[in-house]
Amino acid sequence: MEHISKYLTPEIKLSCYEDKFFKSEVVFDQHMLIWFISGETKIVQADATHTFRKGDIFLIPRNKPATVINYPKDGLPHKTVVMLLTTEILRDFYSRVDVKAKITPVPGIRSFNNHPLLESCLASLIPYFDVKEPFPEGLALLKITEAISILRTIDPGIDGVLANFDDPHKVELVSFMEKNYMFNMPMEKFGYLTGRSLTTFKRDFKKAFNTTPQKWLTQKRLELAHYELAEKKRKPVEVCYEAGFENLSHFSYAFKKHFGYAPTSLVG
Incomplete structure (x- = not known):
């Protein structure tokens, strides 16, 4: 399987699968914001099955099981920009913001279609994957902070997901x-x-x-x-x-x- 990941930082990568098919079972430890450049993904969770294609932008919450199946489409590889919204970054962000959000204990995937603000934020990273110079120090945090700020602007309930730092509680x-x-x-x-x-x-x-x-x-x-x-x-x-x-x-x-x-x- 030909899988190429180019990392700008541990939190930002360009992921590309050239093969016909790739499947994994995952529980992400961090929230993941994903922008689709090409290809197709089916994500199966307990409460819903989602299919994402070129132009789609979505957030996969942490600590929720999923089966992820990636395919090329229309002769193009499965290619995405992936941004991790880590607990460390989110804690620092919310320590400077006055938020009284109602926590969403087990959130589902949140889809933002091809929202122009998010697409502009994530697309602006593409040129950096092709240059030899190192990614400017501090820019990664600025871009992630920009993405969080946009999410909070376009999704009123997102604080209930991103500001929840609890580990899973004992469930039935x-x-x-x-x-x-x-x-x-x-x-x-x-x-x-x-x-x-x-x-x-x-x-x-x-x-x-x-x-x-x-x-x-x-x-x-x-x-x-x-x-x-x-x-x-x-x-x-x-x-x-x-x-x-x-x-x-x-x-x-x-x-x-x-x-x-x-x-x-x-x-x-």
Whole structure:
């Protein structure tokens, strides 16, 4: 897979995937502001599925599981400008701003279409990726601060997302797992997002489901895949990744072992 990332700073990069397809399961530790130059991305979360294309600008909140599938489109690579709005930068920004925002505990993706102010801010970074001179010291913070200020101008509720510095609180385990089982994350990450240590997560899980997390997750993912194949007539290669499997061969093996027939037998 040909993936090229050019970094101006650790918080600002130009990301480019030349291949036909790239998929990952992620829980971002920082908020990410993304501007699409070319290509297409499908982002699957527990509450919604989003598709983004050329010109789109959106914010992916931290600490929310997602399956991200990137594609080239119209003969062009998947290419984006990515800006991290880190906790450190946001804390410093909000320490100088008088805000009494209502905190949004589990925010969704926020889309800004091709808003001219945000597009101008992010597009102004493009020339710097092609010059040999170092990125001017202090300019990165100025550009990130500009982006935050624009977000606050065009989205009245954004302070409730960006000014929330809390770690995930302990949540009700059954409802969380029922909503997020399709995300292929380490058990430690499931524990963190439910406000538990790994040991406590496994103990609470056994008490709630009377089985191990891995067995339960595999069964739930296979049941979801079977429904998508049989009822929605989707292709195995589409269902495989969105149901939380690493690759098509592993999915096909697990599916046949569980149901007794191959996923392709459900494709009309």
